[in-house]
Amino acid sequence: MIKIISKGSKMTAPIIEAKKVIETLLQESSYDEIIRELAFDRMIKKGLQESKKRKLTIESLF
Incomplete structure (x- = not known):
């Protein structure tokens, strides 16, 4: 543990x-x-948030 x-x-x-x-x-x-x-964790969490808002695009992940 760190x-x-x-x-x-x-x-x-x-x-x-x-x-x-x-x-x-x-x-x-x-x-x-x-x-x-x-x-990677941040991209996944951001993607989940965007998909809930129905604003998911490839560009929004970066």
Whole structure:
């Protein structure tokens, strides 16, 4: 498990979401793998939000 130390007593929502993704990865994951997984997670979540609004396009994912 990776501990993320924040400057305040509370973590922000984006940090909490990033922490959840990072905790699913192997300890040996490279920096590039971590960034790729975070980007993939964001694209999936954004796509789901857009599909709920019925505004899904390929361009809206990037």
